[in-house]
Amino acid sequence: MEIERSLEISNKYGLHARASTRIAQVAQKFRSKVLLLRGTKNGVQEVDAKSVLGILSLGAEKGEVLRVKIWGDDADSAMEALTDLFLRKFDEE
Amino acid sequence: MKIKRGIPVSPGVAIAPALIVGREANAPAYRAISKSEIESEIRRFDEAVSIACEEMDREIRRFDRRVKISQQILESHRDMLRDPVLREEVAKNIRSGLFTAETSLHRVIRGYLRHFEQMESDYISQRAQDLRDIENQLLSVLQGKKDLAIHQLEEEVVVIGHNLTPAETTALDKAKVRGFAIEVGGRTSHTAIIARALQIPAVVGVKAITADLQVGEMAIIDGYTGLVIFNPDRKTLEQYRKKASIAAQYYRELLKLVRLPAETEDGYSISIAANIELPEEIHNALEWGAEGVGLYRTEFLFDGSLPDEEKQLRTYKNAVKLLRDRYLVIRIMDLGADKMSPGPTPYHEQNPFLGCRSIRLFLDRPEHFRTQIRAVLRASVYGDVKLMLPMISDLEEIRRSKKLIHDMQRDLEREGKPFNPDMDIGIMVEVPSAALTADQLAREVDFFSIGTNDLIQYSLAVDRVNERVAHLYQPCHPAVLRLIRMIIDAGHAAGIQVSICGEMCSEPAYAVMLMGLGLRSFSVSPIALPAIKKITRLITMKEATEIATACLRFNNASESQAYLARRTQTLMPKLW
Numbered sequence: 001m002e003i004e005r006s007l008e009i010s011n012k013y014g015l016h017a018r019a020s021t022r023i024a025q026v027a028q029k030f031r032s033k034v035l036l037l038r039g040t041k042n043g044v045q046e047v048d049a050k051s052v053l054g055i056l057s058l059g060a061e062k063g064e065v066l067r068v069k070i071w072g073d074d075a076d077s078a079m080e081a082l083t084d085l086f087l088r089k090f091d092e093e
Numbered sequence: 094m095k096i097k098r099g100i101p102v103s104p105g106v107a108i109a110p111a112l113i114v115g116r117e118a119n120a121p122a123y124r125a126i127s128k129s130e131i132e133s134e135i136r137r138f139d140e141a142v143s144i145a146c147e148e149m150d151r152e153i154r155r156f157d158r159r160v161k162i163s164q165q166i167l168e169s170h171r172d173m174l175r176d177p178v179l180r181e182e183v184a185k186n187i188r189s190g191l192f193t194a195e196t197s198l199h200r201v202i203r204g205y206l207r208h209f210e211q212m213e214s215d216y217i218s219q220r221a222q223d224l225r226d227i228e229n230q231l232l233s234v235l236q237g238k239k240d241l242a243i244h245q246l247e248e249e250v251v252v253i254g255h256n257l258t259p260a261e262t263t264a265l266d267k268a269k270v271r272g273f274a275i276e277v278g279g280r281t282s283h284t285a286i287i288a289r290a291l292q293i294p295a296v297v298g299v300k301a302i303t304a305d306l307q308v309g310e311m312a313i314i315d316g317y318t319g320l321v322i323f324n325p326d327r328k329t330l331e332q333y334r335k336k337a338s339i340a341a342q343y344y345r346e347l348l349k350l351v352r353l354p355a356e357t358e359d360g361y362s363i364s365i366a367a368n369i370e371l372p373e374e375i376h377n378a379l380e381w382g383a384e385g386v387g388l389y390r391t392e393f394l395f396d397g398s399l400p401d402e403e404k405q406l407r408t409y410k411n412a413v414k415l416l417r418d419r420y421l422v423i424r425i426m427d428l429g430a431d432k433m434s435p436g437p438t439p440y441h442e443q444n445p446f447l448g449c450r451s452i453r454l455f456l457d458r459p460e461h462f463r464t465q466i467r468a469v470l471r472a473s474v475y476g477d478v479k480l481m482l483p484m485i486s487d488l489e490e491i492r493r494s495k496k497l498i499h500d501m502q503r504d505l506e507r508e509g510k511p512f513n514p515d516m517d518i519g520i521m522v523e524v525p526s527a528a529l530t531a532d533q534l535a536r537e538v539d540f541f542s543i544g545t546n547d548l549i550q551y552s553l554a555v556d557r558v559n560e561r562v563a564h565l566y567q568p569c570h571p572a573v574l575r576l577i578r579m580i581i582d583a584g585h586a587a588g589i590q591v592s593i594c595g596e597m598c599s600e601p602a603y604a605v606m607l608m609g610l611g612l613r614s615f616s617v618s619p620i621a622l623p624a625i626k627k628i629t630r631l632i633t634m635k636e637a638t639e640i641a642t643a644c645l646r647f648n649n650a651s652e653s654q655a656y657l658a659r660r661t662q663t664l665m666p667k668l669w
Contacts, residue, residue, distance in 0.1 A: 012411060013411075017165075017166070017220065017223070018165050018169060020169070021165075021168060021169040024172060024176070025172065028177070047178075048177075050177050051176050051177060052169065052172045052176050053173055053178065053179055054176075054178050056209075056220055057208050057209065059212045062407060063407075
């Protein structure tokens with residue numbers, strides 16, 4: 001099963017070390033493949049959401065919208081967990 | 094005896110034999126492997142990762158849970174070590190390139206480094222250091238370097254190194270490691286933040302210290318001034334022993350003051366704010382009791398070019414939010430002279446300090462500053478934001494600057510973007526001509542901030558980084574004191590706030606004299622804050638006035654200096 005959704009980064013600092021770590025930790029709990037896509041002026045940048053280094057290298061800032069693409073047998077619950085994490089602003093105070 | 098200077102990032106004094114750690118890892122020697130070695134190389138990498146991660150987990154558990162931010166740094170670091178994509182890429186390099194685990198790791202990290210370094214965000218480019226840390230950590234496991242076990246030391250040491258990773262910093266055995274000094278890093282590096290959290294004296298950015306030092310040599314680390322002294326002579330050693338014991342006791346006392354008001358014994362309150370370079374420093378400033386930010390130096394946003402308006406707006410807004418209802422004075426980029434110059438350097442300067450710098454650059458090339466002014470104006474709706482113009486030397490510059498700002502306000506209005514039309518605009522008074530005409534300037538602005546560094550340099554014609562004349566740089570020179578008094582009096586006569594943000598007011602003895610000259614508002618680096626608060630609470634305004642009056646009468650700086658030392662030594666130990 002493959003699903004896609006757009007999620008907005010709404011925490012204070014964007015996808016910095018802490019937020020990137022949280023995303024990777026959550027994504028790693030699932031068997032599904034999870035990708036984050038970010039549109040830039042040079043095309044689409046795509047990284048594995050289970051990789052802290054990958055997410056960091058997006059350099060995505062607050063207010064940006066990322067496309068999340070997930071496929072695998074637990075895609076639904078993975079999407080739900082990630083959406084929740086984005087809405088919780090990556091558990092930052 | 095050998096003395097080196099770096100950036101003090103965590104206060105205190107440490108004296109002990111030196112332990113040298115973490116010399117920079119060399120790029121691993123290239124060696125091709127055979128196909129039959131592929132799997133064992135990959136296994137070796139996996140094992141190195143799990144050993145390094147276990148070590149990190151131990152550190153995370155060891156670390157005081159109350160220092161949450163440091164724990165989070167360690168966790169991120171651990172998760173980077175065991176990043177599955179990093180592992181995949183390393184394995185791919187081993188398989189297809191027949192490289193060793195070390196070389197493959199080096200190649201992969203270098204790829205990330207290139208990418209990170211191209212990114213615009215300062216924050217991310219700082220993460221490049223994290224990548225180097227990860228590489229070093231894994232390389233030292235792979236190359237079978239002995240664990241230095243700096244958390245199981247037999248005797249007290251100061252740690253000297255090229256770099257300490259955040260993990261190594263927290264692994265320091267606090268009972269045995271008295272302090273550290275490293276070659277890399279700045280005030281805002283993770284290592285510096287952790288050092289402050291652990292309250293270990295630390296100096297960073299000391300050039301080439303590991304090269305000049307033998308293990309076991311005596312070393313002094315002065316976390317107040319940034320000095321690192323090797324093989325001190327007896328006299329220096331004695332001085333520092335005394336300073337260290339006074340400092341330790343004294344700092345415990347200072348911390349008790351953080352929540353108390355800065356108020357003299359006879360009831361005058363003094364406002365103490367912080368000077369910052371990055372919004373992240375606001376946490377520290379508030380922790381140490383700052384009432385606001387009296388100087389936000391924005392040159393550090395500038396990295397060849399400025400971030401765009403929206404990005405700057407987010408940075409300023411973020412700073413305002415961290416400060417809640419406290420004030421934030423944003424100084425427009427003070428470029429040129431010793432600092433960077435914008436874009437393509439417009440002019441070659443024969444004499445940069447007297448050249449087209451700072452406000453002159455703004456008036457000459459307002460288009461370079463447009464995004465900054467607009468971002469500050471827009472940030473002003475979110476809190477108590479004030480704009481400060483540096484290096485003003487006459488009335489005309491204020492009028493022209495205000496006209497430019499006014500035009501930008503009109504643009505914002507047309508575009509329907511909100512701003513606070515009543516935002517305060519003030520000036521740095523740091524050029525003698527401004528000090529001498531302060532009464533005229535005061536009518537045009539909402540506040541003065543005295544910039545003593547430049548004021549002293551310009552009025553005494555001394556370049557303080559020039560070793561041959563640095564001794565002529567005298568904060569207590571009668572000319573400087575008279576100018577400062579003129580500025581304060583003119584500001585107060587016009588009913589505007591007068592503050593001071595130069596390094597001079599970080600010294601408690603000078604702070605007392607400045608209070609006596611009439612100053613009620615200081616802005617100092619966060620680390621100096623508690624000491625200034627303490628001295629305001631120990632003195633009466635009557636004494637301060639007496640001290641200032643006496644200093645104004647002296648014929649030269651050394652008399653003032655000696656008198657100040659005498660009058661304040663009973664109040665505070667001399668630490669800075």
